[in-house]
Amino acid sequence: VIELETRILAKNDALAARNRAWFAGREMLALNLVSSPGAGKTTLLERTIRDFAGELAISVLEGDQATDLDRDRIRAAGAPAIQLNTGTGCHLEADMVARGLEQLRPAFGSVLLIENVGNLVCPAMFDLGERAKIVVLSVTEGDDKPVKYPHMFAAAKLMLINKIDLLPHVDFGVERAIDHARRINPGIEAMYLSARSGEGLAAWYDWLRHEAKTTRSTLTG
């Protein structure tokens, strides 16, 4: 089983490297958003797309086991989107992303946001060719999640703590969650926000703006 898993991951890594080179050629920023189901990724994307209208060209690959619902929400928010259905699969793989890109044909110099299947385990292992993974953790899930799902928080560059409008109603320590995440991944960046109320979005937007600006066509190293 371990050997088969290693082979599957090696094949995925090779295809992810191909995606990464394609993004580099196209001078694009690609980000992979991961979270538990219902952490608010789609709502965050909708709001981000609306608020960046006219500033950044954003397109989206939507991962779900089934349905086109999220693709339709993203399109209604004003961004090109393609739905990838994984069937029994619990995560996106690099070859699915490659096929999605051929349909999506994102613009040169644009930003691609990949919304992975809601799952805090499997997507951690599968590189899609993204520059960075962003893990979204909602305050309703508990501040212990980083230590209980260490692989995902170790793989992420940025943690977005979402739904802070609900903090008065739940037992969730923002600083405790950040401490837990940094015990696993000392370098992880962290922000807290509410995609619904809009609180805290400015810092996330600054982060995205900065990453988009520093995209280069690097092939080596």
Add this chain to the structure above:
Amino acid sequence: VIELETRILAKNDALAARNRAWFAGREMLALNLVSSPGAGKTTLLERTIRDFAGELAISVLEGDQATDLDRDRIRAAGAPAIQLNTGTGCHLEADMVARGLEQLRPAFGSVLLIENVGNLVCPAMFDLGERAKIVVLSVTEGDDKPVKYPHMFAAAKLMLINKIDLLPHVDFGVERAIDHARRINPGIEAMYLSARSGEGLAAWYDWLRHEAKTTRSTLTG
């Protein structure tokens, strides 16, 4: 020795796949020109660059063991060019091309012509990520070259028989050369021309125009 060679080629193939994906992301056409030394590749490039001025954005990676002479000739013809020196090496490799691309930064949707080191043997084995290899055979070399250097003619999509202005002075059968090439590679396309006199260039230009038009951002398959 065979095992080491296999490992070197496997590593090169992986880097070539990365270059190919980068070209696809950038929607570029990349061609790899190979020949014996002195078959007229640089002269053909100079003329092609001048004749396509204003129509196709062409840039060049120049491979030579030593000197920047060809790069300077290409720049004088009006195209951006970077020289790659291979030292003791008899061919370009994919990682050299990657480093060259970072310096060259060819335009989106443009055409990259890679002039390999003059050599009818080694460059045949090394994929650089190009769409196609073009082998240039000059009539002064003899029409038996395709059967004597079969790997190169098997690897090429197109054979350009060059220096046909010298045909009256040498014993070279154009049809014989094409027959020899097709014995090795039944699908090879063939044209004859003189980069110096300009005879036959129109067919080569049509071929290049057609290839440039059919470039797509394909990632899969």
